[in-house]
Amino acid sequence: MQLFDYELSGNCYKVRFLLHMLGLAYDRYPVDFHPGREHKAAWFVAQHNPLGQIPVLVDDGVSIPDAQAILVYLASRYDAAGSWYPDDPLTRARIQAWLGIAGEITRTASAARLHDGFGYPFDIDACRAGARAVFRMLDDHLAQAHSLGRSWLASGDAPTIADIACFPYAALAQEGGIALDEFPALRRWIADFRTQPRFVGMAGIMAPALSAH
The missing domain is CATH 3.40.30.10 (Glutaredoxin)
Incomplete structure (x- = not known):
């Protein structure tokens, strides 16, 4: 591979x-x-x-x-355990919807990051406005899920590939000039993702124990 x-x-x-x-x-x-x-x-x-x-x-x-x-x-x-992409039609439908939303996060928040960090000639105001709109939807969904005792996007009990797909460009949003102060549920979800057992990060998204130093 x-x-x-x-x-x-x-x-x-x-x-x-x-x-x-x-x-x-x-x-x-x-x-x-x-x-x-x-x-x-x-x-x-x-x-x-x-x-x-x-x-x-x-x-x-x-x-x-x-x-x-x-x-x-x-x-x-x-995935022999079937935990990341559960074999349940409704859960899979929800995951597919979030994978589409992940594409929208890439189109907006990632583009803003490419503009600021790599000099790509995107309309930065449009990118940031689009990202904030997607993050508002994410924050609303996660706040409602949290009120029902659920922590994740498509399945309340455990993360799925929906969470993996949406996570990085939300966690890297500030590299595109997009603050997350107004999205508390989204920030909590990012923190939950980073504290998973065996979490591994990338530049800009360090594991919690490493980022504390």
Whole structure:
């Protein structure tokens, strides 16, 4: 198994996180996303992802693009316990809805981060406004869930790939100039995610014990 990966990408982190949680061995191919734009290279587009995007997972010789699709694949094939993508139609429908929302978080909060940190020429005001709208919806959902004794997006008892998909760019929001002060339930959920057993972070999202120093 091979992962075409960029260390600072929240979408790549989602895949690394689930691979870690499932205890799966893999080789990392570091893609020169910035400034090299290797993900747009002709060989990468032809062999792995015609959209020229990362991450891409290669398993059994097949290239699987798109972070959310990779999460579904890994959880479906390798999670024997079925906890990350439960085999229940309603839960799976909820997860799929949140995977779509994760795409909206990428379109807004991640774009704001790319603007501020990498100089991408996005409409920063539109990105931040869109991110705040998504975060407001997340915060409202999580506050209601918390009032019912539930901590997670799609399943009250345990995190699923829905939580993995939505987590990184919410946790990295301040790198795009988006404060989370007005979203207390969202901040609590981020803290809950970071305190899971065996949590592993990335640059900007440290494990709680490490971030305290």
